[in-house]
Amino acid sequence: MGTENINILIADDHQMVIDGLKMMLDNQNYNVISEANNGQEAIDLINVNPLKYDLVLTDISMPLLSGTELCKMIKAQFPHIQVLILSMYNNAQAVKEAVLAEADGYILKNSGRSELLQALHRITNGGTYFSQDIVPIIYGQYQKQKVQDEKLNVLSPREKEILSLIVKELTSEEIAEKLFISKKTVDNHRQHLFVKCNCKSTVGLVKYAIANGLE
Amino acid sequence: MGTENINILIADDHQMVIDGLKMMLDNQNYNVISEANNGQEAIDLINVNPLKYDLVLTDISMPLLSGTELCKMIKAQFPHIQVLILSMYNNAQAVKEAVLAEADGYILKNSGRSELLQALHRITNGGTYFSQDIVPIIYGQYQKQKVQDEKLNVLSPREKEILSLIVKELTSEEIAEKLFISKKTVDNHRQHLFVKCNCKSTVGLVKYAIANGLE
DNA sequence: TAAGCTATAGGTATATGTACCTATTAAAAT
DNA sequence: ATTTTAATAGGTACATATACCTATAGCTTA
Incomplete structure (x- = not known):
């Protein structure tokens, strides 16, 4: 050969x-x-x-x-x-x-x-x-790609982590267990995500995550 | 609303x-x-x-x-x-x-x-x-598009319609109002969608819809 | 005709998410 | 030194979704 x-x-x-x-x-x-x-x-x-x-x-x-x-x-x-x-x-x-x-x-x-x-x-x-x-x-x-990345950067590291787990179809309770924190904390993060992602439900979060390359 | x-x-x-x-x-x-x-x-x-x-x-x-x-x-x-x-x-x-x-x-x-x-x-x-x-x-x-569309074709027209509205962040109740059907019917469709899309929550449905070009 | 699927809708019960609060701690920024 | 922010966590109440059922009517297909 x-x-x-x-x-x-x-x-x-x-x-x-x-x-x-x-x-x-x-x-x-x-x-x-x-x-x-x-x-x-x-x-x-x-x-x-x-x-x-x-x-x-x-x-x-x-x-x-x-x-x-x-x-x-x-x-x-x-x-x-x-x-x-x-x-x-x-x-x-x-x-x-x-x-x-x-x-x-x-x-x-x-x-x-x-x-x-x-x-x-x-x-x-x-x-x-x-x-x-x-x-x-x-x-x-290159910049263009960055614009998307920067959008995710308005989310804190913890928020990104939680958003990522939400997209993986984990419930708040499962996320709490996995991260050794309270379900209430997860729900609070979720609330903050709604504000930052400008949406009103988990569906919107998933769309945001996918649109911004977090998967 | x-x-x-x-x-x-x-x-x-x-x-x-x-x-x-x-x-x-x-x-x-x-x-x-x-x-x-x-x-x-x-x-x-x-x-x-x-x-x-x-x-x-x-x-x-x-x-x-x-x-x-x-x-x-x-x-x-x-x-x-x-x-x-x-x-x-x-x-x-x-x-x-x-x-x-x-x-x-x-x-x-x-x-x-x-x-x-x-x-x-x-x-x-x-x-x-x-x-x-x-x-x-x-x-x-047409051919190319079909490959993706065929996946969505396992969903009935009504299911596709409802999935589409779910992805638009409408709740079951809102979808029911919009389509003039009972909320229960919408929820039943949702259940069937879980089976057909092989997922366990609305999050999975959204991912499926986006992956298959239904938006 | 019988079987199967779709679309419809109801019941019941539970799980999960969402909307508001307050509050503490640590770290970062001004 | 003061203010902000992130991350934590609690309470309460309500909304929504999810998991099971059954059931009927219409339409298609074997």
């Missing part, structure tokens, strides 16, 4: 780009086993035999189905397939979309062969790769 | 459309609590207080961030918020995008007030609404 091979599908609406990529990957342990000229073609190919592919190398702007859309579909349906997005642009929106689409990497088309190989290496080893010049852009996206 | 209110955010880059919609929704149990002139503004508003909103009514073509992108972000980050997309066009691509973005509904701007209200009613009761003339278009892309 030797070093295991990575089976790749390339999606790009310019055949020249595909050919160039294939040459770059020649003599590496990467097999380009399929090509597609747009996202739809790519997803169709994948649908035929999803397990055949380890990684998809895709352009971002393609007719019918864009690279980010393709990525979203892949991640939703075939999460074992990794996705590296190739883009002409390094604008914030495109990167943001790629990040939201859960791409494993994003590099620019003017990247050299070495950067391509580095990105592939990192990704196939379970990591991610984003071009250095777009890292600041990603940080902008 | 009466029937509970639905808090709505409207996103459209034409103030006239916003004003028109507000008038259409006047005197209904819908509160338009925020307005935005593009998707970015909308998502910023939502980020400030996600739980404030029950539903977003959005145009599809807007500067900075389109309606479908907005929808995707909402569904990814705040799945409790429902989205009804308003479009000028009924072309396949736009509808497909809306479906992929997991919009709860898609209607055309030339729809009348009654269709708008019908769509809102269906959506806020846990269903979806797509203009009749675009239904055939949707079928092609």
Whole structure:
């Protein structure tokens, strides 16, 4: 077997780009086993035999189905397939979309062969790769996640702990036992949670917790 | 208390459309609590207080961030918020995008007030609404959504309806009033839901509903 | 026809949650 | 040094949910 091979599908609406990529990957342990000229073609190919592919190398702007859309579909349906997005642009929106689409990497088309190989290496080893010049852009996206986290931060540690147990379907009494405190204390925390989460019942707390990533 | 209110955010880059919609929704149990002139503004508003909103009514073509992108972000980050997309066009691509973005509904701007209200009613009761003339278009892309929906299909329509209202933080009594049935009936449905959803309390029902896209 | 499911509704009893209070202690912030 | 806050816990009262029952009417399916 030797070093295991990575089976790749390339999606790009310019055949020249595909050919160039294939040459770059020649003599590496990467097999380009399929090509597609747009996202739809790519997803169709994948649908035929999803397990055949380890990684998809895709352009971002393609007719019918864009690279980010393709990525979203892949991640939703075939999460074992990794996705590296190739883009002409390094604008914030495109990167943001790629990040939201859960791409494993994003590099620019003017990247050299070495950067391509580095990105592939990192990704196939379970990591991610984003071009250095777009890292600041990603940080902008970071904040958004933080906003949610910060919301949970208005809850005290104990409140978060109790909310977490509520979501696990424990009753106040069970929570009290588990934390070695009085049921009354738990109920008081619950009351405070209502105020802080701006809701009026445990149902609202559960929704809040899920919406804010506490699970 | 009466029937509970639905808090709505409207996103459209034409103030006239916003004003028109507000008038259409006047005197209904819908509160338009925020307005935005593009998707970015909308998502910023939502980020400030996600739980404030029950539903977003959005145009599809807007500067900075389109309606479908907005929808995707909402569904990814705040799945409790429902989205009804308003479009000028009924072309396949736009509808497909809306479906992929997991919009709860898609209607055309030339729809009348009654269709708008019908769509809102269906959506806020846990269903979806797509203009009749675009239904055939949707079928092609339907598959993905079905996987999740099939889980919910073990629930009877009435059970789904009641589950939906439970998640909206209504008590059994309030649900009974709203549906003109006895509180006992609601409680019986609740019991059946426990069995079908394999959980032991309302907390579990809420988690099930959110996990399966019923909101 | 019989069986099964859905939706309806009632009874009874208990468990749990929710809405208000007050109050103490320790720690953190002003 | 004073004020706030978190975490603790108690009381009382009421609301709501949960666990069991039975039962009927309508509709679908074997």
